[in-house]
Amino acid sequence: MKTTFLSLLASCAIGMASAQNGAPASPYYNGFNWTLTGSALQDALANKIIDTHTVELSYTPGVWNAIKAVDLDPTNTSNVLLVYGWESGQDADATNDRTRDRNSNSGNNGDWNREHIYAQSLGNPDLGQMGPGADAHMLRACDVQRNASRGNRLYANGSGTASYTIGTTSWYPGDEWKGDVARILMYMYLHYGAQCLPSMVAVGNPVASDTNMIDLLLQWNAEDPVSQYEDNRNTYMSNLFNNFAQGNRNPFIDNPYLATRIWGGPVAQNRWPTIFLNQDTFDTTDVGIFPNPSNTHSVYVQTHTTLDRIVVYTINGQEIMQLEQPTFSNNTLEIKDIPSGFYFFKMESGKESITQKVIIQ
Numbered sequence: 304m305k306t307t308f309l310s311l312l313a314s315c316a317i318g319m320a321s322a323q324n325g326a327p328a329s330p331y332y333n334g335f336n337w338t339l340t341g342s343a344l345q346d347a348l349a350n351k352i353i354d355t356h357t358v359e360l361s362y363t364p365g366v367w368n369a370i371k372a373v374d375l376d377p378t379n380t381s382n383v384l385l386v387y388g389w390e391s392g393q394d395a396d397a398t399n400d401r402t403r404d405r406n407s408n409s410g411n412n413g414d415w416n417r418e419h420i421y422a423q424s425l426g427n428p429d430l431g432q433m434g435p436g437a438d439a440h441m442l443r444a445c446d447v448q449r450n451a452s453r454g455n456r457l458y459a460n461g462s463g464t465a466s467y468t469i470g471t472t473s474w475y476p477g478d479e480w481k482g483d484v485a486r487i488l489m490y491m492y493l494h495y496g497a498q499c500l501p502s503m504v505a506v507g508n509p510v511a512s513d514t515n516m517i518d519l520l521l522q523w524n525a526e527d528p529v530s531q532y533e534d535n536r537n538t539y540m541s542n543l544f545n546n547f548a549q550g551n552r553n554p555f556i557d558n559p560y561l562a563t564r565i566w567g568g569p570v571a572q573n574r575w576p577t578i579f580l581n582q583d584t585f586d587t588t589d590v591g592i593f594p595n596p597s598n599t600h601s602v603y604v605q606t607h608t609t610l611d612r613i614v615v616y617t618i619n620g621q622e623i624m625q626l627e628q629p630t631f632s633n634n635t636l637e638i639k640d641i642p643s644g645f646y647f648f649k650m651e652s653g654k655e656s657i658t659q660k661v662i663i664q
Contacts, residue, residue, distance in 0.1 A: 304483045304530040325577055328557055331355070331541060337578050341512065345565045348554050349493040356494070357550040358543065360439055362432035366417055367408060369439040369547035373536040376402045384532065386418055386443035386480055387453065387465035398448045399464075410447060418445030420487045422455040426498050435495045439540060440553050441487045458484060459506040460519055473506055482527025485520040486555040489562055492516070493554075508596060510566045511660075518594065521568030524559050525591075525605075528572045569593045570605040570634060590650055596662035601639040604650070606631070612651040617644060 327335065332351075339347055360366055376382040381404060388401035397413060407414045420441045423430040430436035445453075449465070453474050461468045461475025468475045476484045491499040492515065500515045507519030533556045539545050541552040554561050559571035560579060569591045573579055579589075590606045604613065610631075615624040615638075623646075629636050641663045649658045 304479055304527060304533055326575060327578065328538070328541075328552065331552055332557075340564050342565070344561070345493060345513075348561065348565075349496075352490065352494050352551045352554065355541070355551040356438075358548060359434070360437050360547065360549060362417075362437040365547060366437055366439055366442050369540075370417065370442060370444050371405050371408075372545070372547055373439070373539050374444045375405065377532070381405060383415065383444040385415055385449075386420070386445050386483070387449050387477055388446060389464045389477060389479065398446045398452075400446055403444075403446070408444070412447055414447050415444045416447050416450055418443045418450045418453070420484055421491045421499055421504055422453075424455045425457075425503050426495075427500070427503065428498065430498070435491065435498060438491070438494070439547070439549060440537075440551075441491055443483075457504055457506050458488075458519070460522075469506070478527070480527075481523040482529070482559075483533060485523035485527075486529075486533070486553060486559065486562075488520055489516075489524070489555045490553040508594070510568065511595075513566055516566050518568055521562055521566055521571070522593065524555065524562050525569035525571040529556055529559060529574070563589070563591060567591055569603070570607065573607070590657055590659070592648060592659050592661055595659075596664050597641075598664040600641050600643070600663055601637055602641065602661060602663075604629075604631075604636045604638060604648070605634055606650070607634050608652050610650050610652050612649075613638070614649045614651070615641070616647045616649065618646070 335351065336347065360369055371383065374383040376384050379402065382402040383405045385401055385403055388399060391400045391402045403415050408416060410416055419430065419436065420443060421430065423436055426435065456472065456474040459468045459473035459475060463478060465477035465480070466475050488501050488504060492501050501517045501520055502509060502515050505517040505519050507517040510516040510518055510521070537552050537556045540548050541550060542548050543550050558574045560573035563571050570589060589608050592602050592604050595602065610629055613626040613629055614622060616622055643663050646661045646663065647658050648661050649656055
């Protein structure tokens with residue numbers, strides 16, 4: 304969620320500590336092994352969020368009360384923010400509203416209700432109204448009619464505000480909310496495993512290292528950095544001194560770069576550079592190439608590391624391209640006009656290198 308919000312008022316933030324940039328939130332992650340990558344990191348984070356989820360909220364009234372506490376509009380704490388919304392009052396269509404009275408919650412048109420960011424019916428089995436179906440990390444305030452419009456449609460790529468996409472069969476959450484959605488779906492996958500597979504709720508290409516993960520979510524996670532609103536929500540939910548907390552955190556809100564460490568793809572915001580980036584060495588987990596496969600004859604290379612050279616080889620070992628001292632903009636470089644085929648991209652920094660497979664369709 305790109306918009307940066309002010310901190311919640313003290314009356315609704317008792318026991319909340321601001322998320323830490325530069326170091327993992329303490330004491331939640333004390334003793335965690337941050338040298339892990341890939342599936343080992345995925346499993347360790349899953350164990351962490353499962354072990355610390357010590358309070359199971361009831362769907363009613365527990366979740367209602369939790370949303371009223373964590374979804375408050377920082378500019379007007381009488382209201383809650385509505386996921387997928389983008390304006391309030393300028394348009395005659397009230398279903399577009401971004402905020403609404405915090406006590407106007409019900410199943411009636413004009414009110415807000417509980418939106419399952421992971422649609423209940425897409426779980427295997429159905430999420431229900433206990434356990435994953437009542438996990439406040441993935442439940443958001445939402446306009447009743449907009450919630451019904453989204454229904455159980457799969458998430459798909461788009462731009463601008465929330466809308467139907469791909470012939471109304473899918474749903475784009477909006478530029479402001481797509482990062483929130485991606486990080487929630489990643490959390491649900493780690494916490495609930497096969498019951499909440501990203502491949503069941505999002506349209507995109509499976510990630511090579513984990514076919515349950517979809518590249519679109521990694522893209523959204525990278526494109527839409529964490530907001531203060533997400534931080535406030537996350538920290539409230541982890542602090543058991545708060546009345547409607549669960550005890551656990553969403554680690555992808557704490558640091559979106561954890562998704563890059565696990566699944567690769569576009570390099571997401573790294574909020575702990577002192578932990579994960581040492582510019583004197585080539586951190587090979589800090590390199591992403593996307594989209595992969597590509598059907599546009601171009602790809603983006605994304606990294607914080609200074610690269611000396613990028614060399615592109617065919618599957619037969621023939622060199623077709625070499626870029627010396629490539630110039631990146633915002634840690635991203637577009638490479639165009641690549642013929643269809645199967646390639647190896649070798650990226651070199653100092654005496655170290657990494658090679659990734661890329662398909663151009």
